[in-house]
Amino acid sequence: MSKGPVLIDLEGAAPPRVTDAPPGPETAEGAPGAPGGQAMQMAAQLAAGRPSRLGRWFWSLLAALLGTVISLAAWDYVTGLLARSPLLGGAVSVLIAGFLLVSLAMILRELAGFARLRRVDRIRAQAEAALVSGETGEARRVIEELRRLYAARADTAWGRQRMAERMGELMDADALLALAEGEVLAPLDRAATREVEAAARQVATVTALVPLALADVVAALTANIRMIRRIAEIYGGRAGTLGSWRLLRAVMTHLVATGAVAVGDELIGTLAGGGALAKISRRFGEGLVNGALTARVGVAAIEVCRPLPFAAEKRPSVSGLVKRALTGLFAKDG
Secondary structure (H helix, E strand, O other): OOOOOOOOOOOOOOOOOHHHOOOOOOOOOOOOOOOOOHHHHHHHHHHHOOOOHHHHHHHHHHHHHHHHHHHHHHHHHHHHHHHHOHHHHHHHHHHHHHHHHHHHHHHHHHHHHHHHHHHHHHHHHHHHHHHHHOOHHHHHHHHHHHHHHOOOOHHHHHHHHHHHHHHHHOOOHHHHHHHHHHHHHHHHHHHHHHHHHHHHHHHHHHHHHOOOOOHHHHHHHHHHHHHHHHHHHHOOOOOOHHHHHHHHHHHHHHHHHHOOOOOOHHHHHOOOOHHHHHHHOHHHHHHHHHHHHHHHHHHHHHHHHOOOOOOOOOOOOHHHHHHHHHOOOOOOOO
8 A cells, every 4th residue: 555645636727726716605796795885884873863853852852841840840949949048048049040041051052063063964965056057256256255264263363364465367267266276275185184094093093993882883973973072173163062973964964865885896905905804803803994984974073164166176085095094003013
C-alpha cells in the first residue's frame, strides 16, 4: 500500500477557489447578520413618524388637562399657604412667578427660533425664484436679505465686504447669486461639513464599540439632532429645541420618502476597505454604515438649512464626507 499523497484527476477542471464560495450567514446580503445600518434606519423611522389625528388629539387634551389640574392645585396651595403663613406663602408665590417668567422666556426663544427658520426658508425660496426668472432685481434683493441675515456675524464680514465690492461689476442674476455663494456661504459650507464629519464619526464609533441594545439608536438620534441644530446655527437658523425637532423631522421625512436611508452596495463600495471590514466584524460594519447614513442626513440638513440653493458651489459628496470622517477610525494596527 502506498504511503504517499493520493492524487485525484479532475479531468482538466480547475479546482474551486475560496473566493468563489457562497457567503456565509453573517455576510450574505440581506441576512440578519449583515451590516444594514439598523440603528440609523430605526432612528429615521422614529423621527419621521407622524402620529395619527386621534393620537394628536389625545396628547393635546392630556396636556391641557394636566396643565389645568396643576394650575388649580398650585393656586389652591398658594392661597391656603398665604392664609396660614403670609411670609411663606409670599416666598412660594415669588418662586412660582419666577418659574412662569423663565417658562415665558423659553417660549419666546422657541418662537424666535421658528421665525429665524422661516426667514431662511423665505430667502431660499426667493433665490430659487430669481434663478428661474433670471431677474437681476430679484437677485439683488436676495443678496440684500442675505447681508441683513449675517450683518452681526463676524465670520462673514470679509466675505460680505468682498461681495459688496464686486456686486457693481455683475449684471446677471446667476452671477450675482454665485458671488454670494462663493464669498459668503462657502466658509459656512466648510463649517457645516465639519459638523457632519464629526457626527458621522461619533455615530460610527458608538455603534462599533457599544453592544448594548438600543444604545446605538439613542446615540444616532441624539447625534443627528445635535448635528442638524449646529448646521442650522451655522447658516443663521439657530433653532430652539422644538425647532431642531422640526428640522430633524423634515430631513428624515424627506430621506425616508426618497429611500435614501436604505443601504445599497454602492454605499459600502465607495468606502475604502468597507466590504472587508464588514466581513471581519459585523459591529464595525454596522458602525461604518450608520456613519455613512448620518452623512446622508447631514447633507440633506445642509440643503434644508442653507439660505441659498446649491448652484455655483458643489453640493457636498456623501462618500467624500464619510471617507474624511472615518479615515483611520477602524484601521488595524501595523
